[in-house]
Amino acid sequence: PPSLAPRRAAAERGRDAQRNQAARREAALAEAAGEREAGLRVAESRLEEALASAARLREQLDLTRRRLAEAREELQLRRGVAVRGETGPADAVDRALYEAAETRVMQLAVENTRLRDQLADLDAVGRESEDRLAALRRRIDEQIGEIERREALRRALEAAREKLEAEKAEQVDRLAYLRTQAEKAEAESRLAKAQVARLAANIRALKEQVKRLNAALEASEAKAEGAETLVLDARLNSALVRKIDEMRRFRSEFVGKLREALAGQDLVRTQDDRFYLPAEVLFLSGSADLDKDGQQHVRRIGRALTDVAARIPEDLDWVLRVDGHTDRQRLRDRSRYKTNWELSVARAVAVVRLLVEAGVPAERLAATGFGEFHPLDPADTRDAYRRNRRIEFSLTRK
Template identity: 45%
Template structure:
């Protein structure tokens, strides 16, 4: 029983006071630590504040030093620029000094050359004086010659007046001869026109029965079909008959025209505007027209007409009687023309 009571007493021990003591002790320790922390924080704040002030002062000093450094650099650049300018000025001064030295040396040489030139000019001046003296002598001689020439000119002027008078007389005579010559030429032309009219009149009488032969102005026109086959220069039989009549009329006319009239019968060949093929005997109408005119001239010569009174010419298709490309125009343009004219 007693043991049971003792055990119950042991189980009834109170721990709360010890716990309170421990908690109080812990609380005091925490408060102490907080006090220490606050104190340390205060001290640290003061230390940091002091360092910030020091850092601010250092930054200010750094800025001042930076400004001083920039100013120093600017001063250094200015000094370098001034130094470069001074060096350039020095170089220019040295160049100018070299130039002046060269000019000085050249001036010394120029003085010597000038003295030499002066000597040369002095010699030349003496020579010029001598030449002037000789020139004065020559001028005197020329004056004498001019006086003699004036006398000769006077004599020539007299002769010229006589010659001009003769020229006026000659001009009058030449004008008179010109008028006489014009009158004589006009008479010759009139005579030739009269003989041409007689000649054409005889031809008209001889050849009046042919429609393809007619007079156009001062020309007697034979259509080519009367004398030649197409594309040929050989005179056909009918053409020879007509040309024989023509030759007889020319021979009769020659007997009547005075020998001092230098006349010719011009035979002109003409074609139409149809070009030749170029593969035949003649390449173009120029050759064909010339060949036909030549054939007529040669036939007239064979009939007794003097060759000196005949002229052959070919005009191709370039002198048409009628403009156009019609069949009638081409027929009229293919022709042989006879014209009595002066040589």
């Protein structure tokens, strides 16, 4: 229905917004993972620089140690010369060189101590960087795990949401179907009420006509002579009898045609001037929708009536009444009809509609419903209920 289109459009917009939000979350997570990866690379680069600096310091420390060792050897040699008391022209020079070597040894020792302290600091920085790098890697692994967990949760939620959306769409379609059925039932009820109103109007008109005829007959009887009255009555009675005989003959022919159409199924039942079919052969319980077999039976009735109607004189104004009857059992709560009366009217209307589709003129048909108020069998038994659930047909004059 048109009223559902805005709701579906709003639902589609909601789904698009959720998809866009999920895409933004994924992009933000990817960006955060990229930033963490970049931070990890920077930390690794800094660690590599610290390790390179430590390597250079170790080389400088080794070089300083070698120089210090050489200076100490030279200092030892010069100390040996001084101890032996060797003197000569170069004694002052040797003493100066000894002092210079001793100063150099002290400087190299200081440099060695400084380099060793720097190396220890770099080692500490390296260990701290490695610890930070390991901690950063653990954090990144944990965050990646959290991202994957959230992504799995998001996918699960998305699947659940899609399932709910599908169920919602199914419920919306079911609601639309039920509304359509309700509108159809309401239209059938309005049609049935209109037909009942027309029938009531026809009955009132017939009563007025009978009243006028009775008045005219009384006036005529008062004025006419007894012999003339007898002749008139005889003529009227003769014409009426002829019409009744013709209608009875065509009714019998119609019933015979109907029995031929439904031969071998033993479905037609007669009652006075009417015949009927059990409701079970046309409808499901509590329903006014003709099933497949019921549609075939009604079409056969339509063909039989069309065949007979072709031979009925034009001055014989006839009509086929279709009357719906039910049993006295209460309808189920889930039934679309509130009373058995409404169900009987809806069934009669359904038969009339299919007869029109089968070629019977609509003006030759009348649909009425009597509910449970005209039973064939008043007993409270299943067999009585089954007999009372019926569709009656009566070929009669208008």
